[in-house]
Amino acid sequence: MVENQANERDLHSKLMEMIGRVEPLNEEAMKRADQHLLNLTKPPGSLGKLEDIATQLAGITGELHPDLSRKAIVVMAADHGVCEEGVSAFPAEVTPQMVLNFLAGGAAVNVLARQAGADVRCVDIGVNAELSHPQLISRKLMNGTCNIAKGPAMSRETAIEAVLVGIKVVEQLWQDGYRMFATGDMGIGNTTASSAVLAVLSGGSPEDATGRGTGINDERFAHKMAIIRRAIETNEPNSADPIDVLSKVGGLEIAGLAGVIIGAAAHRCPVVIDGFISSAAALLAAALCENSVHYMIGSHLSNERAHGQLLKEIGLSPVIHLSMRLGEGTGAALCFHFIEAAQRIMSEMATFDSAGVSRG
Numbered sequence: 001m002v003e004n005q006a007n008e009r010d011l012h013s014k015l016m017e018m019i020g021r022v023e024p025l026n027e028e029a030m031k032r033a034d035q036h037l038l039n040l041t042k043p044p045g046s047l048g049k050l051e052d053i054a055t056q057l058a059g060i061t062g063e064l065h066p067d068l069s070r071k072a073i074v075v076m077a078a079d080h081g082v083c084e085e086g087v088s089a090f091p092a093e094v095t096p097q098m099v100l101n102f103l104a105g106g107a108a109v110n111v112l113a114r115q116a117g118a119d120v121r122c123v124d125i126g127v128n129a130e131l132s133h134p135q136l137i138s139r140k141l142m143n144g145t146c147n148i149a150k151g152p153a154m155s156r157e158t159a160i161e162a163v164l165v166g167i168k169v170v171e172q173l174w175q176d177g178y179r180m181f182a183t184g185d186m187g188i189g190n191t192t193a194s195s196a197v198l199a200v201l202s203g204g205s206p207e208d209a210t211g212r213g214t215g216i217n218d219e220r221f222a223h224k225m226a227i228i229r230r231a232i233e234t235n236e237p238n239s240a241d242p243i244d245v246l247s248k249v250g251g252l253e254i255a256g257l258a259g260v261i262i263g264a265a266a267h268r269c270p271v272v273i274d275g276f277i278s279s280a281a282a283l284l285a286a287a288l289c290e291n292s293v294h295y296m297i298g299s300h301l302s303n304e305r306a307h308g309q310l311l312k313e314i315g316l317s318p319v320i321h322l323s324m325r326l327g328e329g330t331g332a333a334l335c336f337h338f339i340e341a342a343q344r345i346m347s348e349m350a351t352f353d354s355a356g357v358s359r360g
């Protein structure tokens with residue numbers, strides 16, 4: 001017990017050290033970017049969100065024309081003990097099956113990543129199956145979480161360890177040359193954990209935070225709401241302590257993704273947030289590390305019911321509205337195209353002076 005506490009303290013101080021490295025954005029570079037955007041041959045602000053992204057990228061990197069061509073979508077995969085309550089339309093064995101699909105390049109995220117010139121990196125942080133593959137990043141901490149309807153998902157120590165896994169994965173990818181990151185998830189049952197996280201951190205009702213995930217019917221939907229309510233009542237997570245929330249009602253992939261976000265921010269890299277599960281991780285990252293929000297780009301508005309509310313809690317406005325509800329990093333992969341568009345506007349557009357166009 002004493003040893004466990006010492007280990008937890010050690011892990012906690014490592015996490016706090018990484019969080020301390022996340023700085024505010026570079027205001028001077030943002031001013032330069034805004035000035036450049038004003039000089040381009042268009043009415044001020046007429047490229048809308050593309051201009052916001054261009055300014056944000058300058059604030060993140062300190063450069064007007066950063067090279068963000070090496071992009072990694074980090075797909076964190078893990079299982080959820082709460083699946084035994086019947087909260088998903090699909091069986092838990094789909095999690096390891098889909099991991100193999102990611103590794104074979106056949107999942108939706110692989111297709112969209114290829115189109116966007118991004119690489120998919122899959123991490124087993126807690127899949128309930130033996131998996132081995134040369135391309136799999138194996139960082140398994142547990143064989144799935146415990147059932148949150150009955151008790152905590154994981155220990156506090158494991159929750160911190162899982163966040164650190166995400167941070168370390170990004171650190172390695174940064175050393176390999178990646179300069180832009182996106183979050184992706186795989187884990188049957190993970191919309192249940194994500195909704196529980198949202199309800200606790202927002203102080204809203206579990207019912208309002210719940211959606212249909214993979215597509216459950218009305219009866220299962222009512223049951224899922226009741227399970228999320230029970231998970232919160234049983235565990236009594238402390239909304240002022242994000243690690244407590246993660247360990248009691250979260251998930252290993254959600255914790256790992258919070259780490260990916262903090263790691264990207266610590267390296268001054270943009271991190272594109274995918275759908276509902278990734279946004280739950282982003283809300284936790286924001287609660288752990290206020291400055292990390294400035295490094296996030298909200299990719300899309302998922303059709304999962306509470307996603308709009310979740311994005312509002314973080315303070316993100318989504319770039320794309322395509323009625324998608326898949327996860328894996330699919331929305332984030334599509335968002336890369338718009339980020340590249342913003343970058344090309346910054347580097348390729350003529351100025352009023354260079355094109356001889358009159359200003360208003």
Ligand SMILES: Cc1cc2ncn([C@H]3O[C@H](COP(=O)(O)O)[C@@H](O)[C@H]3O)c2cc1C
Pocket residue numbers: 087088089090094098185186187188189190191192212213214215326327328
């Ligand atoms: C074949 C298949 C591929 C997926 N890819 C992502 N998800 C998504 O659905 C799951 C969450 O929904 P729920 O909480 O209802 O289980 C997660 O694995 C998420 O990544 C998938 C789900 C399925 C079935």
Ligand SMILES: O=C(O)c1cccnc1
Pocket residue numbers: 191212213214274275276277278302303304307324325326327328
């Ligand atoms: O928005 C998502 O990420 C999502 C929604 C439903 C199921 N899986 C993922």
